[in-house]
Amino acid sequence: MPRPASARPNLPRQEIRLSVDTIVFSLEGPELRVLLVRRPVEPFAGREAIPGGFAEEGESLDAAAKRVLETETGLRDVYLEQLYTFGDPRRDPRGRVVTVAYIALVRPPAPTPRDGRWATLAALPALAFDHARILEYALQRLRYKLEYTPVGFRLLPEEFTLKGVQDAYETILGRSLDKRNFRRKLLSLHVLRPLARSARVGAHRPARLYRFDEQKWEGLKEKGNVFVF
Amino acid sequence: MPRPASARPNLPRQEIRLSVDTIVFSLEGPELRVLLVRRPVEPFAGREAIPGGFAEEGESLDAAAKRVLETETGLRDVYLEQLYTFGDPRRDPRGRVVTVAYIALVRPPAPTPRDGRWATLAALPALAFDHARILEYALQRLRYKLEYTPVGFRLLPEEFTLKGVQDAYETILGRSLDKRNFRRKLLSLHVLRPLARSARVGAHRPARLYRFDEQKWEGLKEKGNVFVF
DNA sequence: ACAAAAGTGTTGCAAGTACACCCATGC
DNA sequence: GCATGGGTGTACTTGCAACACTTTTGT
Numbered sequence A, B: 001m002p003r004p005a006s007a008r009p010n011l012p013r014q015e016i017r018l019s020v021d022t023i024v025f026s027l028e029g030p031e032l033r034v035l036l037v038r039r040p041v042e043p044f045a046g047r048e049a050i051p052g053g054f055a056e057e058g059e060s061l062d063a064a065a066k067r068v069l070e071t072e073t074g075l076r077d078v079y080l081e082q083l084y085t086f087g088d089p090r091r092d093p094r095g096r097v098v099t100v101a102y103i104a105l106v107r108p109p110a111p112t113p114r115d116g117r118w119a120t121l122a123a124l125p126a127l128a129f130d131h132a133r134i135l136e137y138a139l140q141r142l143r144y145k146l147e148y149t150p151v152g153f154r155l156l157p158e159e160f161t162l163k164g165v166q167d168a169y170e171t172i173l174g175r176s177l178d179k180r181n182f183r184r185k186l187l188s189l190h191v192l193r194p195l196a197r198s199a200r201v202g203a204h205r206p207a208r209l210y211r212f213d214e215q216k217w218e219g220l221k222e223k224g225n226v227f228v229f
Numbered sequence C: 001a002c003a004a005a006a007g008t009g010t011t012g013c014a015a016g017t018a019c020a021c022c023c024a025t026g027c
Numbered sequence D: 001g002c003a004t005g006g007g008t009g010t011a012c013t014t015g016c017a018a019c020a021c022t023t024t025t026g027t
Helices: A061-073 A131-148 A150-155 A162-173 A179-188 A214-222 B061-073 B131-148 B150-155 B162-173 B179-188 B214-222
Strands: A016-028 A031-038 A052-054 A079-086 A096-105 A116-120 A192-199 A207-212 B016-028 B031-038 B052-054 B079-086 B096-105 B116-120 B192-199 B207-212
Touching (some): A061 A096, A079 B079, A131 A150, A150 A162, A162 A179, B016 B162, B052 B061, B096 B150, B131 B150, B131 B162
Parallel strands (some): A016 A096, B016 B096
Antiparallel strands (some): A031 A116, A192 A207
């Protein structure tokens, strides 16, 4: 329930609206995908866009991102991080809309929300507003971040094989990595807990399953041994 | 001149205000300093704060940061980059204010604006709002960024000595660096243009002057040889 | 000649890269 | 027994860290 503006004498009148939009990434098939929703109304009616909505009175930006994402797509308990704020005055034809963009990473199997689809990066349609630019920026950040922090695990199932991690990295970075070197480096961080169970799929030796160890990772962060942005 | 909200049927009413605040860093003495201004009015009247103001209708966020900074402090032609957006609903007692924070780096000699002062990090006063947190975040970003990109040159005079660069780095990072290793690494980037002239100060051998070569730096960025955030 | 800062190379270590074969399982 | 992907070690290269002396100038 917004108080009238007159109750806030020090605050100027502004015709600026604040929206919170999220680029949602997931790995599906062996491809990096982005969640797009189709706009039912003008402007850009019929075009696809990244999910988003307007911030409400009493909520923080993080909370708004979470709420909007759940409302629009049904996705919950996903990794969310603020990306950048886009404020060009002409980016929305309706008027002045400033968008705080977030990145979300969801684990497979990622449900497909109604009115949404998982688009591959190779076959992106024309997007509404300046969403193409936002997406490009998000992708760049994801790639950079992947090299310094184990953010990639947020795109994997809770239990995964080393091969799975490597495939994910290769997909996102768009280049192939040496198996032995990759495994050595990954294990040398000591943030993976091997499980007793293995993944039995196909006519070949089953691969050991691992879990990401949040605690050890937090420990490393606190000791400043890692780059975290 | 804002159009009435009724002309924008698709935009919701929002009582959210958008401010753009900037953490201004400079090197003075041999210390990293932050520009603080004293608040003349409530809330937090008399307290010091980082300079900032409200965004206007037709301007981009970058433009707003530039304008506000010049209006409040008289500083122009400084390096500006967006830091993060802070949107906790209780961060301003007047109501909902979302702040897009920027970092600015200014070269010496940095003029001291009226109603402002350059505070050292060692002796920071209690700041208004959540500005202490914003400042802490900015400092962290500055330090990280220094290690991957030559932002540091934005804090130096146009012409500088290698010693000058090293002093700057040591100040900001808070640790001492090996002279030979530092020089080798810096020169190996090939982004410094040595000048014929030298800096003659004091009873000892004068040091060669250098300039930062923006062009070569842009070239490296495009080739993807460098980490740029 | 001496005080003061500028400038300069080498060695050891750690991390990264390149590279090829045996192992366990299902069919 | 063979096809399929899982799992492992070693040599080379490169970048980073540690370390001390000579050079140039002003006084």
